[in-house]
Amino acid sequence: MSADAPGGWEVVIGLEVHCELRTATKLFCGCRNAFGEEPNTNVCPVCLGLPGSLPVLNRQSVDYAMRIGEALHCDIRRSIFHRKNYFYPDMPKDYQVSQYDEPINAEGWLELPDGKRIGVTRAHMEEDTGKSTHMGGGGRIGDATHSLVDYNRAGVPLVEIVSEPEIGSAEEARAYVSELRAILVATGASDGKMEEGSLRVDANVSIRPRGATAFGTRCEIKNMNSLRSLGRAIEYETKRQIVLLESGDRVVQETRHWNEDEGRTSSMRSKEEAFDYRYFPEPDLVPLAPGAEWRSAVRAAMPAMPFDRRRALATAAGTEPGAVALLVEQDLDGLVLAAIAEGADPRIALNRAANEVAADPDGAARLSAASFARVVTMEATGKLTATQSKQVLAAMLAGESDDPDAIAKDRGFEVMDTSALEAVVDEVIAANPAPWQRFLDGDPKVSGLFIGQVMKKTQGQADGKAVTAILQTRRDG
């Protein structure tokens, strides 16, 4: 998947993904964790950082953080919280409580559908800030006439997942985030909604001559709120850096802002302007050291993760994990696996699930694996043609019946015996002498016309392959 950048350069990407946890309440207080409500209604002395208030850690958020750690194969550790100090109006205390050099999850990995593993440096817990809206200017604090701050988001629990700089293209970055999103949703920790800011991605991008081992100077890109803009921003930034280096210039380490409308990144602040966060251990919280019991409870409650499910299905179906990624994403792997266990042909089961079943999610929910296996088997053994099989399946998904035999019978989908089919083929040949001559003269394209006519006469009951075979017999015989 890794596609090198043009002109002998390769791009190196590390991603920082902020994931809002789906807890009922905020990280350090009892306020509701909800999106899209009237501004400054889900607030209290603690999340407003009022003088004298103190944080108390939300147990559910730790549970989710550990699930994420498990899913990313991390070492789950005793951790502590630090204060990250900087002044900003949407941060009520003018420091953010975050984990720093002792995070709860460290040293894991994420496997992409194509099998490549991306290292996960850490997945740590922290609180979200409020949300500022800068009015009367370009939407940034510097040129605003005034700013509005909504503290509903202040104190919402986050897990920040930091990847190793091991991602080699914009496409791979999208695949990483897409896979990570699936994992986060599967753990129950996140709703995965990038458009609501539940998942926010920053990208560290640098380039280096292909094959070099030293890293180039990186830029951190912020403000990408969809997979599409992530890809576009990385592509833009890669090109920008290549142009700089090829024209003898240099890349300056800085934070850059992605502008979706303009399709370009622009400088936010340089390394020299970067904050000194003055991290130190948060004295209002005690170390977080989940005991063995809590950790094994979390492990026991873990649902299967997308990579496990892809592997299980691919093994059962005799194919590659990448080939079944979509089915797993659509949550249809369970159905197919069960059908295969009932003896269904894996190839046909995958095919029907990926097309007919996936097209009707509501129907899929009521489709039993046993019935699905039966219709697949009917097709595999030639009792139904592919066309008939699709129709029977559609009827089952529509809730008509759970019994494929009954539906087939109702539709009159009996397999035509060869003599009956031969009769129909002969009729069609007789009715179309000119095309038949062309067929005899060696034009294979007209076979489609005959097959179509036969299908029409048999209302789709004929097997296309059988018709072709008869046509060939008539021509050659």
Next chain:
Amino acid sequence: MRTAVDIAEAVRTGARSAVDVIDEHLAEVDRREPEIHAFNLVLADEARRAAADLDRRVAAGESVGRLAGVPLALKDNLCTRGLPTTCSSRILDGWCPPYDATVVERLRAAGAVFVGKTNLDEFAMGSSTENSAFGPTRNPLDITRVPGGSSGGSAAAVAAGFAPLALGSDTGGSIRQPAAFCGVVGVKPTYGAVSRYGLIAFASSLDQIGPFSATVADSALLLEVIAGHDPLDSTSIQSPAPSLTEAVEVGVEGLRIGIIRELMDGIDADVAARVREAADVLAAAGAKVEEVSVAATIYGLSAYYLIAPAEASSNLSRYDGVRYGLRVDAPDITTMYEQTRAAGFGPEVKRRIMLGTYALSAGYYDAYYGQAQRVRTLITRDFDSAYEHFDALLSPTAPTTAFAFGAKTENPLAMYLSDVCTIPSNLAGHPAMSVPFGTGDDGLPVGVQVLAPALGETVMFRVAGALEAAATAATVMA
């Protein structure tokens, strides 16, 4: 002067009305507050209403709590719902907390009657109450002298008879040192024994709320009421409040008590003499008293003046003019921050914010904050070794008696030395209290500090009770 124990008993049984009690104390406030300035805010009307309500409940036969009708002064860094809470700083100008501190809730439930909010060094940073934005508090025993600090207002309120009880906060000695200077009892409990929820933070890992009172028994009672686990404070200890009131009269027979050698150095001779007399008294009462070395305590002051300012620099960031308190308007946000904080904070607060910001800066963290934390560990370890052989320790509370106004304002380091004996307990998280024991050559009170291991309050109150009994006997004899 009546004690809290007596007042609560009298009010509970209907022998005395709470209104009568509060009127008597408010009369004293009227008489002397203009020269003392113990309070930032006197809650006369609220107190009378609360007292009247208590009297009605007593008359109705309702149960009214262990501090029924006892007037109590709150340091003005404890949040009180709907009432200004200033930390004696301009930066909190106009701010009223929308909630009560946990201790305030517990006291209200116990029937205490709040007389007012007491003056302090701004954000509890100081040792004389001279750093208040609203002017200093005077020592009721000699109004040319400071009352100590930072809880000078609370100490003075008790010493002046404005209230038998007061709460202060102690980060490096801010309860014990003013208690010593004003001749009252002051207690810093074990870190985590009393909830900090609603105490406006100075240095979170050191701050602890504690009682002031005229007698040891009153402090024991007050501490019993305010201590105990609070789910709103993550550093709150998960054990029930200790039983202390009985400990006061148990005596010290058989206790092993050590005088901390390092904390007898650089102490005024008259103060040191009182500490040795206190040791003799305890020995006479059956304790085994010896000198003991707690070597690392000599580094306490240095470590403290890195850790406390570092935490303060972060705790005080939120006073930025954006959400509450003072705002000096300016064309852009950075200038607004700068001008608000320049106008809102006094010089000592600014000094400590700068010290702390520097100590946490990239490249300096290990040399300053990191090193100070290692010293802190060392101090705790040295205390632990001492407590293998001793039940409690003894030292002066402060190196001097109450000093004159202005004596140390020009030299911050001289002022900081005032806390040299009290700081080690904060760094270790251990309990310690100051008990009045005689006077210095200037006739002003001397405080003896009793130190105990973490959660050792019971033994600490036994020693304090014995010292008080001996000091009272000596006064009667004199």
